[in-house]
Amino acid sequence: MIAIGGRSVVQRKSSPLGLGTGIEPPSPKPGFVSFGVSRNTPSSRLSIRVMAMDGSGAVSASAVSDADLNTNGHAGNLGKSSVACALSQMLQSKGKLSYILDGDNVRHGLNRDLSFKAEDRAENIRRIGEVAKLFADAGVICIASLISPYKRDRDACRVLLPDGEFIEVFMDTPLEVCEERDPKGLYKLARAGKIKGFTGIDDPYEPPLNCEIVLSQKGGSCASPCEMAEEVMSYLEEKGFLQA
Ligand SMILES: Nc1ncnc2c1ncn2[C@@H]1O[C@H](COP(=O)(O)OS(=O)(=O)O)[C@@H](OP(=O)(O)O)[C@H]1O
């Protein structure tokens, strides 16, 4: 389970199943993936389906190593969704089916009854873990893009899957970088006390101690989403998940 959450919904231009249409962004920055990103409106949510990391497909399970990748980090704006999408596209290019479960997106549908209280975050992650397991059972690589701030909730997802098939990716993006990005203005609201219990501000994030992959800023600059997705691909390659 690769969990990467976010407010943005990525609509694939195409998918292995031919589902989903996207809106090309004007001019992607170097290292960014060129696929459509739209806000989490009801209509856009409906189109984030089936493909390879943001989607899934019907391929014989034996042809695809199933894995559950969970990308998390201490707060929003880490770049979870961007890495999820880049990874999805890379998997698709290798003929691997995947599906993205983005926390912010799922919270508009399956998990719309849940708040950001600790018990609701736990339930959010539990449900996403169970859905990811179903994808894995079908031979689809499921990328879950979530903050998942509490270790206990992440560990509960891990044990749902066979050993080695839950791959926890920690995006260790500095808080100040997340705050600077702030495309939704949520950090500003949280700093102003207008949102309570915001991860990284007045709600805790428990960093993983034994995750499979850490994507961290090296030196003074942050790697692009594609570069980070490449790191995940290298891990998958090394572990044999990308074999035909
Ligand atoms: N209080 C609070 N704390 C943290 N995040 C908040 C909160 N309120 C809203 N948001 C927005 O919700 C997105 C995180 O949803 P998740 O489902 O990934 O969170 S969690 O795993 O249940 O903790 C996250 O979106 P991303 O930026 O995509 O991570 C936030 O923008």
Ligand SMILES: Nc1ncnc2c1ncn2[C@@H]1O[C@H](COP(=O)(O)OP(=O)(O)O)[C@@H](O)[C@H]1O
């Ligand atoms: N590696 C990166 N370098 C620079 N900006 C980034 C990077 N990754 C994401 N961003 C930008 O940060 C913002 C949040 O990215 P997003 O992938 O939605 O994060 P998250 O899903 O963690 O909230 C977006 O405006 C995105 O373009």
